[in-house]
Amino acid sequence: MDRRQFLKWGSFMTVTIATGGLTACGGGDDGDEPDTGNPENFNFVHGVASGDPKPDSVVVWTRVEGNNGKRPVVVRLQVSTQQDFAPQSLLVNEPLMARPEWDYTIRNKVTGLTAGTRYFYRFLLGNRASTVGRTRTAAAAGTPLSQLRFAFVSCQDWNANHWAGMEELVQQDLDFIVHVGDYIYEAVPGGSRAGLVEDRHTALQLPNGTVLPDASVYATTLDDYRYLYRSYRSDTRLQALHAAFPMIAIWDDHEFSDNCWQDRQTYDSDDDQTPRTARRRAASQAWFEYLPADVSLDTSNPSFQNIQIYRSFTFGNLATLLMTDERLYRANHVMPEETIGRTVGSLYLVPADTLAATEAQKISAAGNALTPVSMLGDTQRAWWQDRVGGANTTWKLWGNQLSLLRMQVDVTKAIADLIARALVQAHSALSSLQSAIASALESDLATAKAAGTYANLAYTELRNLLSQAGIDAAAFDANIRPLIESRLPAISLLDRFILNTDQWDGFNAERKNLMAFLKANSVRNVVALSGDIHGFFGGQVMDDYDAASPMPVMVDLVTAGLSSNSLLSSFRALVDNDQEFAALRELIYSDVGGVLFNAFDNTLRAFNSWIRHADTNAEGYALVTLTPDKLSCTFHTLKSVSGGVAPALPATASTRVLEVAAGTADVSVL
Template sequence: MENNMDRRQFLKWGSFITVSVATTGLAGCGGGDDNPDPPEPDLFDFRHGVASGDPRPDSVVLWTRVEGDNGRRHVNVRLQVSTQEDFSTLVVNDLLRALPDWDYTLRTKVTGLNAATTYYYRFRVGSRFSPVGRTRTAPAAGTPLSQLKFAFVSCQDWSINHWAGMEELAQQDLDFIVHTGDYIYEAVADGAPVNLVESRHTPLSLPNGTTLPSGFRYATTLEDYRYLYKAYRSDARLQALHARFPMIAIWDDHEFSDDCWQDRQSYDADDDQTPQTARRRSANQAWFEYLPADVTLDVNNPSFQNIQIYRAFTFGNLATLLMTDERLYRADHLISEANAGGDVGSRFFIRRDTLKAAEDAKIAAAGGALTPVSMLGDAQRAWWQDRIGGAATTWKLWGNQVSLLRMQADLTEAIAELMVLRLIASNTALTPLRDQMETALTADLRAAVSSGTYPNNVAYANLRQLLSTQAGIDAANFDANIKPTLDSRLPPASLLATYVLNADQWDGYDAERRNLMAFLKTNNVRNVVALTGDIHAFFAGVVMDDYDAATPTPVMVDLVGAGLSSNTLMSTYKSVVDNDPRLAEIKALIYEEVSGAVVNTLNRTLQHFNPWMRYVETNVTGYAIVTLTPDRLNCAFHILKGLVDGNAPPQPATASVTTVEVPAGSAVVNVV
């Protein structure tokens, strides 16, 4: 089938996505054909590889980019698709055009395909062929399936760690890959390596960019964002992954700006008050150009919301997959950086009662509407409820950028524990009383704050009584030896509360989370599992209908993948507590130093204060592979090896695997 598309046809489809319709019985070209293409000099190549995405039962999106120089005119590119790896017969043999306005990228939606079928594809310019890609369409809706197997990944920073995990993933037997965001990172060290990173990833330097006080530069223009995608796609391991499997991708924050909302950035306390519409639109366009997604971009729409990337997929009778956009429509953080004076108190380490009061006030001011406290926005939330409520498949999967799991710490209890440990260090005879002492001191600190006697006149009544009856420490001994030690370690009263550790995730949008969980619970929607990224840690846990209820009810499961190549959650929080004097007293909740080595204590902290978290690993990188059957979901968290002498580790890249399992019919996750 010959389809020579002119510019009017490109414009007809909008956003310069072409559509090719598959047919049967076309003879293979073998490098030539009966209708020769318009001549193109051999100035072009396919150095950024090929990719496919958004597999549906009858279609898939194919992608490539031609590199070269022809004076800013279009380039004729031929697409060939076949069910045969040798292209002996073709189902598509179309002539397309790559345009300079879209950075010579091509996104072609091939329709009329057969369900659950493997296809091979390639592009040609002149006499040069692209690498061959392999893709597979989804099973038809309702088709009985015994298994579905896929990976989900996120957070692939060029400038940190290594990409050996991509090489390993490309060798797996998968149906597709889900990417939950942070495909690129917008801020770079501008030509100077500052992180431990494999030697083959040379430092990046943006064409334009804006300099931060840290010396980093962040992408600002369309040219900057295109530069980053081209740099990332130059890596042969990422190219091989794209060529091997179709990808279903969504963005998170770094495709535009760290911890962004709508068209606002958050690099400093005043940033989020200033619209960055041109920058946001540039980020939208570059993502559209470089990801093989079945979406449209309206360049004539002057808004930053000129693209819709939330969408749904169905795989037989086994799974529905919803991919949501949790950046473009979200409201500001409940407590803005401007009001908090920075990220601590706005996005990190916020008192739970302060956060709830701010949310309640915004809802009340809006007459009960969720709009000013929403992550999804009203239209997308209604779409989510309609699609997940109407899904006829066994499993409902949610491609979700930020974790739904409550991540909190009762700092009164935590600080009491740290103070008791210091007492025991100076009097080891008290060791058997540790748990009782922590309970007593926690009650004493709460009582002092409540009565207004904190910090100058803390009575320590419960601890006094315990040590008197159990350790023979009388009042005089307590006042002389115990009380001075305790008084010297009392933190600011503001720390004696329960803190939410990250309000950029769903903990900062709790009213909408409760609304979504109530919808699932009321409508008896079961077997809902979120596939999450962003946080640079592995979590597996249950999402409650209301985390603050006296007896919360589990509704769904959240599986959170660590960054494929990123820093870690523990290292991020270590930096926060090391650089904020207000948090000095809680460093031991994040890490300890033992014989000069940093020891991770964040894992224990999170599991202790968040019993819904069944698995926690906060200081690793990796990826996850999900095997889905009608009666269970099995998720294997692959923890990757570290750098070896400045290089990626040899294969296999996995150091260890932890597997969790979700049985069908209940919101339960077990470590197996």
């Protein structure tokens, strides 16, 4: 394969050595003649970025706009220890090629750098310079490190709320940013956008796209995905964030397709029966082109698995960071959508016992292998165990897109509690019996559930209890029974439900396997940095959530979306718009005089004792200060859009601090 062919089909990454010259693929001057036109025709409108800091290297990025789409453009990279780029301070001063086959993006790995050092970088078109970026290398492995400060973020939807949080983050003094996925959203709304969105984020129009029944349009081609990245990177606040700090990024689902697995999409109940290999490859290539990640893409490999983005980082003796890919290798959901016919019941609000039985059947059919019920895949799981087990740093951080926390609701008990409270409010003389009423009613509802109908529900336990309080059968039928039956949900909802099986709750056997590995090897101080679910959470990851006495093994901290609409809003829409779930409204929220009260947080805490903190009605980000003694995480909840305008700084409305002490697997909420 000659050099020109390698440039066309190989993994595009140029490499420069500090104080040296260009050493690797992508920087040659053979092949197509570069565009030598007036540099004034070109610009760096999408800013600059750096990523994947290691002790001796970092990846830098930019994109050239104004090209003709046919010929490469010469760009000069400068890296310096000084912000003024004085000639004697230049460590790199090399020409690079922005090539059309990579959408005129430049990804260059600068090697030969000094550990734990700040550097400045910029790109030049002739004498016209880009924004100056600043970056920092990691401390050398084993070096005593007293502190790390970083943020972790997720879910930055262009079409929801605002991006003022990015502007606020730039003011922090951070070593790096961890992005745990949903950097873009592949679908854009059709027609008017629902909800609050800042006016500066104008409506997006994909060049190709595929229209869904709700009139939204999802990215389908490489041009579509590139368009989304270009649009997102046109926001000067995101540009400033990238210019300020190196980013360590992983993808989640929306960089390809909502709730995806491997090369399958899940927009309708049988959608994932058809491979979407070309679409998956296009999504992967666009991510590769626009994120400054030290990874390789093999375009000559026809598989959809032609890129590996799981990787690890070490920061002195303080922290190891593992970034996992929880989409490209995962098996189909344990309860495939086609078996249910819709996402509710297959991905969301799935009966816990049905889920467990189905997972056990799949494992048994595979000879007790985890392969058909795995999120990581066999190879990546072995890699994870090797890296976390071999880490000799104080802390082991896991850049993990999807929460590891069990999130369940026992609707039978929850409804019994709600009805008991309503009975006491209607009949104050029963106030001392509220707890007993709830227990009796829960027993009666369990009997109805077993029968599969309310038709013969006699309320035996509740009648016996209330008869002792002087309420006879006639009074019960006249005053108690009507109130109860006005609040009963569909009989099918009397069950224990898993909230979301797209996250680790849907891959419980593999989660238990990972926790067993940590326990067996006495691996401590493991903390996951998670996102996806659009809420703030902190809690314990247990060895077996279904055991009589589960034991904590590690901690999961979950950040809300930077802009994506909250988890509460999604469940509020469900109970408001689907009559089957209307009886559950009080478990989600109440509306008193037009004022919304969030009940969802307390509902989740009531049925998940390992969750120490829950805020389901938030957008924001997480700031972490890490020392040998503790991890301190501050959740920043952002103010709302007002009149189409993002809030002025400070954009934070409130904060909550969570701490993890070294040597423990628990969270303190301050």
